Amino acid sequence: MNLVEVVEGRTRLIVPQEEKLTKKNPVFYNPEMELSRDISIAVARILKPREFCDLLAGSGARGVRVAKEADIPTTMNDLNPGAVELMRKNCRLNGVECRITRLDANQLLANERFEFIDIDPFGPPGRFIDSALHSLKNKGILAVTATDTSALCGTYPKACRRKYDSVPLRTDYYNELGLRILIGFVARNALRHEFGIQPLFSHCTRHYFRTYLRVVRGGHRVNDTLKNLNFIQHCFSCLWRDYRGINELSQKCHCGGRLETAGPLWSGEFADKEFCHSLEEELMNSEFNRGSDAVKLSSLIGPEQNIVLPYYNIHKIFKKMRKPATPMPDIMRHLAEKGFDAERTHFSGLGLRTNAKISEIIEII
Ligand SMILES: C[S@@+](CC[C@H](N)C(=O)[O-])C[C@H]1O[C@@H](n2cnc3c(N)ncnc32)[C@H](O)[C@@H]1O
Known part of the structure; x- marks a missing residue:
């Protein structure tokens, strides 16, 4: 494996030169995800969890940065021995001590409890969500990436039904529906664990969706979560759209056109306005390479929450x-x-x- 050194934030990282995974290059590092990692560091600095679990850590780019730049005790896990070796190197290079495990992600989550779990898989996160909710402490944070945007955005509707148990729709706001389907999926799983969810920050950037959710036990949060799980109805003739509960669905638009339905999905705010404000401040004072892009993102996402109906x-x-x-x-x-x-x-x-x-x-x- 040919390795190169890159710098993200204040962290030096040894990573594979090639992005494509092959037998000779078995460890994954995607420079395009630097923005997502920058935001994770800012989120960790604001929330200061007692421990951070980088569940699918790859080269350790996110976990090592959290340990070094947010000073949070970090566990990094990956099944791939090559990844574990690289994580060790990156810890040494930065003078940080992280706990490194080489377990199946679900096995780690079955036996331990964490306050912050980051799930950054290849493609859909579905098979890790249940174990993560089992492992999370009350008021803990679940950060989830999904890169299978073609399923979530309605290019492959069957894939979306299979992976997210939800029907997508190829509207002009398909990417917003994709993000809402992802959050809705996590929310429905959280309810089975008696958790309600509170989205702190979520975004859609190029080829991926990312959401940071607080999970909270208690009737109030659970009821709120239930209220925000709905369907959307859309008329392709007049462009009318609105959220509907399952008992309120209709076939015909007031214009006479046919109403199409997508969901279930999250119909509430996909970020917390106050949190966006803190994030923006944290990012503005940061030394991140992608800091200005991240500031732009959070400055748009905060005010967006005033209107939950899709754009x-x-x-x-x-x-x-x-x-x-x-x-x-x-x-x-x-x-x-x-x-x-x-x-x-x-x-x-x-x-x-x-x-x-x-x-x-x-x-x-
Ligand atoms: C997209 S990469 C992670 C990238 C990393 N978070 C970053 O920011 O560079 C996904 C990783 O998950 C690991 N992985 C896949 N399935 C796993 C499983 N069941 N248990 C543990 N690790 C797994 C792969 O080896 C791979 O390194």
């Missing part, structure tokens, strides 16, 4: 109206003048979040 793609609306597009700031100003909320979204540069109905947006345009 509108404004080009879709103009196309439907057969009109040339007006700049987004003008539309947002007109909506605000009429008393509606209007926000941008991190999901798309063409995305508009508003509490105005599609008919009201069209009228305003």
Whole structure:
């Protein structure tokens, strides 16, 4: 395996030169995930858990950084012996002592309890979620990555049903539905463990989704979680959409078009506004290579939570109206003048979040 040294944050890392996994190159390191790791370090610094478990640690890029840059006792685990060797090297290189295990992830979680568990798998996280919830302490944090975006976003609907027990829909806001299906899946699993969930921060970046959730025992949080598990109905004729409970689903839109349904999914806030604010401050004062991208992300995601209904793609609306597009700031100003909320979204540069109905947006345009 050819190795190179890279620097992320304040941490030096020895990683495989090749990104592609082969027999000769058996350990995984993806430089594109640096942004995700930068955010993890900031989250760990804010929350200061007593212990951090990097469940599928690979070269140890995330775990070593948490130990060094957030000063949190860290366990790193990976079944791959090559990965374990690299984790050891990276600990030595940075002068940090982490606990390193080479167990099947579910076996580690079956026998130990953690306050923060990070799940960063190849593809879907499904097969680790139940054990992670079994292992997590009350008020603990579960961080989950999913890279199988084509399943979650509706390109392969059967794969989504199989892996997430949910029906996706290829709408113009498909990536938001993907993230909501992922959170909904974790929430439904959490309920079986008598946990409710509180999303602290979630984002969709290029080829992956990532969510940080606090799991909390108690009737109040459990009931809140249940309330936020719903379906979405969408009309491809008039672009109307809304969340619906299972008993409120209908077949026909008020425009006469047919309503399509996706879900179950998470219909609540996918981040906590106050937490986004703390995250932004932490990221602004950081030494991260991808710090400014991360700040941009959290500064968009906080205000997005004012409107839980999925975003509108404004080009879709103009196309439907057969009109040339007006700049987004003008539309947002007109909506605000009429008393509606209007926000941008991190999901798309063409995305508009508003509490105005599609008919009201069209009228305003
Ligand atoms: C996407 S990589 C992790 C990347 C790493 N978190 C990072 O930031 O660089 C997934 C890792 O999970 C490990 N893995 C897959 N299945 C496992 C299992 N059942 N138990 C433990 N490790 C496993 C693989 O060896 C691989 O290193």
